[in-house]
Amino acid sequence: HSVLIILYSIDLAGGTLGVIVMSHQLFRRKSQSVMTIIIINLLVLHTFLLLSIPFRLSYYILQEWKFGTFTCRLVSAIIYFHMYTTFSFYVAIIVIRLFRLEFKKCYTTMWVIAVWLLGALVIAPVLLSYYGTSKTYTSSHCFHFQQEIQELRMTIVNYCLVGILVAVCAVLTVIQLSVIYRLAVKYWPDINSHVEFRAQAKSFFFILVMLVCFMPHHVFRVYYIQNYHPDKDHKLLPYNEIFLALTTMCCLDMLCLIAGIAH
Template structure:
């Protein structure tokens, strides 16, 4: 029976674009390519990160070290779900359980929000260090407690919301990763999406401005940039801010437009497809692991000083 169901799913993988108007095949190809790149980058990056994680975890604790470790862990658990996303966008149909769909669906949002939180922690901590107000061990303990609480809240809240809401609104078990009906029906969901999008946009722009000012000051005062630790710390912070701008800002800005016009039946399908492409681009932030590895090789593991 299971074999017959699977065969039927595979036979229907060539279904026309009009039947998949919420997830056009053209968009699937773009998202499939992005997910393949993300999986390749992630596997290679994680393979090079383990030694670095062991090295920095044995050093004096700091808020930055804790944020880095949590960021890598967020990448790791998300990458476990990427093969399922590749499978879905390759065959254009979900032939696995709906429960697994909900888990995989929740992970892309968990990964995005957790990565953003840890980027903010890393950049803000480095800005504090530049102002000669380093984060002490006691505050590092507070950071560790905060990280645990954030993980608990996100890992419990997001899957629960998707499980109960998605179970009500999602009727076609052959499709996955569809949330536009939920947005259309729930005013509370719209408000939450507006808030999170504006928060990401605002925080990113503020960090861009602050980091630009600091980077210019450091550059003016540096004498030997190859051996200046503060210069390299701020370079790494600038790279994190750049990742936020490239990966998160486009999605957050388009999300505002998408939420505003998702109820327009004439453009809903097109907007949903574009929204999914922008959402997939947020996962490219996994490239930050190469930033750790490359810069730390140049600067002899000064990443989390």
């Protein structure tokens, strides 16, 4: 639990600072560009996650869950909702910059609303209705829903999510690196003086976040699913929790945006 406490504490402190400072900067700029709209939505997403982290820290510090079964499932669902919705916005940022797409504000707003409606009206209800409900769990424990993996539908869903995320990350990484290489050759040696190269290099930041934060969890997830039955003593569970905690570190992206690394 010490590792989890450290990871979530860093995430809570750094994420909160990033959200506050970035919100202040966006308020001062009053920009309404496509990137600004996406960043605002990332801020909202991160805020939801950050609000759930104190519940996790309380559980890991006290080693007892005191907030009821529904809250446990809600906090568990938030981390997955945050991860996949953040992933969607990252992909949107990368694709927009990669192909230099131009969207009108109304189209961007409609797309963002569609993402939120999908999450709020489909994904969230499904998670809350089925996640952690097929088995009986003690009210003093939380985040131990590993028995759900035994169900065929959950196994299929997990494999599909892993396949989609890994495939998208792989394709975007190859395309992004090829574009950066082409621009580097084209503009060498004054590559940093060209806006096009800097924009593509900054886009690669979001791919790195996905590779560092999201990819390890999904790769380990496959191993975890395949070895759940032999793992009678639940030795793999702590590692699964650590990799899941690593996904929340993407909240620190706002600090990088503030520093100008990716924006």
